[in-house]
Amino acid sequence: MGGLFLRDGPLRVLSETSANSAFKILKRRDRGETPAEIAEKASEKLTGYRFTRTVSIAPVAAAENNSYPGDDRERLVSGAPVEDDSSFELKLRPQRLAEFIGQKRVKEQLAVAIEAARSRGEAMDHVLLYGPPGLGKTTLANIIANELAVHFQPTAAPLLQIKGDLTAIITNLQDKQVLFIDEIHRLQPVLEELLYSALEDYKLDIIIGQGPSARTHTLEVKPFTFVGATTRAGLISAPLRARFGIVLRLEFYTPDDLQIIVERSAEILGVAIDKAGAKEIAGRSRGTPRIANRLLRRVRDYAQVRGAGKIDEPTAKAALELLEVDHYGFDEVDRRLLLTIIQKYQGGPVGVNTLAAVLAEEPDAIEEIYEPFLMQIGFLNRTPRGRIATQLAYEHFKIAPPRRQASLF
Numbered sequence: 001m002g003g004l005f006l007r008d009g010p011l012r013v014l015s016e017t018s019a020n021s022a023f024k025i026l027k028r029r030d031r032g033e034t035p036a037e038i039a040e041k042a043s044e045k046l047t048g049y050r051f052t053r054t055v056s057i058a059p060v061a062a063a064e065n066n067s068y069p070g071d072d073r074e075r076l077v078s079g080a081p082v083e084d085d086s087s088f089e090l091k092l093r094p095q096r097l098a099e100f101i102g103q104k105r106v107k108e109q110l111a112v113a114i115e116a117a118r119s120r121g122e123a124m125d126h127v128l129l130y131g132p133p134g135l136g137k138t139t140l141a142n143i144i145a146n147e148l149a150v151h152f153q154p155t156a157a158p159l160l161q162i163k164g165d166l167t168a169i170i171t172n173l174q175d176k177q178v179l180f181i182d183e184i185h186r187l188q189p190v191l192e193e194l195l196y197s198a199l200e201d202y203k204l205d206i207i208i209g210q211g212p213s214a215r216t217h218t219l220e221v222k223p224f225t226f227v228g229a230t231t232r233a234g235l236i237s238a239p240l241r242a243r244f245g246i247v248l249r250l251e252f253y254t255p256d257d258l259q260i261i262v263e264r265s266a267e268i269l270g271v272a273i274d275k276a277g278a279k280e281i282a283g284r285s286r287g288t289p290r291i292a293n294r295l296l297r298r299v300r301d302y303a304q305v306r307g308a309g310k311i312d313e314p315t316a317k318a319a320l321e322l323l324e325v326d327h328y329g330f331d332e333v334d335r336r337l338l339l340t341i342i343q344k345y346q347g348g349p350v351g352v353n354t355l356a357a358v359l360a361e362e363p364d365a366i367e368e369i370y371e372p373f374l375m376q377i378g379f380l381n382r383t384p385r386g387r388i389a390t391q392l393a394y395e396h397f398k399i400a401p402p403r404r405q406a407s408l409f
């Protein structure tokens with residue numbers, strides 16, 4: 001994999017999350033690590049990403065001056081995982097379909113497919129799961145393997161760089177197991193082609209040797225169930241998409257479902273919470289279980305330190321206020337995004353690249369992380385000419401829409 005990262009040269013990173021993790025590592029001078037050791041670790045974090053932003057790591061001091069705008073700002077209400085999520089998520093992740101809350105339609109379809117595959121004793125059809133981050137794609141892939149009582153192997157497309165990476169995984173598959181590839185839209189085209197025959201005929205064509213002496217060998221692969229996950233279904237090529245027998249879209253969760261998720265997580269974490277407290281957290285979680293679990297953990301800390309240990313409505317409200325998570329679960333970036341459209345561009349339309357530049361964010365992050373929820377609650381519209389703030393957004397910020405806009409509503 002290595003080789004994507006120039007040790008003393010420019011460090012290029014893709015997403016806010018990867019940039020943040022890298023910068024956290026780069027700032028760890030106080031731990032007595034040498035710049036080379038720090039660079040090595042940052043490189044591990046970033047290997048495999050498609051690189052778009054350039055940051056120089058040579059002067060580590062620059063990183064200490066917060067030269068990267070996303071640095072230090074751990075986004076509490078991001079659907080994407082942040083660093084300390086993983087250990088908690090393991091505990092909170094539902095293991096069986098019955099424990100998985102909400103997404104009724106998706107669950108129903110999976111239950112039928114699982115039951116059918118089990119009764120036939122075959123591998124289940126390949127599944128494509130798509131939807132914004134944090135809605136349970138990895139969790140569902142894991143559940144499919146548990147329900148089928150087969151081995152589960154997760155990986156992510158950015159980690160697969162050369163044909164050998166994928167060939168090794170596919171040739172080592174166990175019978176009927178589940179292979180999960182996250183961020184499948186980032187799979188390189190050559191690897192995608194390699195995958196086609198494995199998915200369709202359980203065969204893998206590999207070329208041995210080079211030039212005139214090159215030979216093609218076809219390897220038999222054990223039947224397996226492929227589960228692909230993506231936040232950007234539109235970026236998946238038609239041939240790959242056609243190879244999925246089951247295509248499932250995950251929706252944002254309703255406040256009621258999220259309340260149940262919060263109560264379930266609180267029970268697992270051993271925190272006392274009442275219905276009103278759970279409702280308060282659920283309401284500000286942007287329809288996303290990962291955010292609900294994260295807010296619960298923060299509110300739990302507050303309840304232990306400032307309250308009596310129990311999460312009730314006043315405690316939850318006070319904690320969330322302190323964390324600056326407002327009624328809709330908006331944080332600073334959402335507010336800046338909407339206010340930029342309203343104040344700088346008269347409500348829009350404004351192109352996503354312009355917005356990204358003004359906000360110092362990646363266009364990808366805006367499209368994948370911030371916008372879906374703002375559109376879901378009707379604050380933002382995507383049009384062919386750009387993004388438009390809706391009347392609801394104006395009302396939320398108590399700003400009067402300009403006359404041109406007002407006539408549009």
Ligand code: ADP
Pocket residue numbers: 088089090092093094099100101102132133134135136137138139140229261289290293
């Ligand atoms: P994704 O892969 O879509 O980014 P994950 O599957 O990693 O999301 O889900 C993030 C976390 O949210 C999981 O660890 C799990 O605890 C929680 N979660 C997701 N969906 C549900 C659900 N339906 N019920 C309960 N918890 C859920």
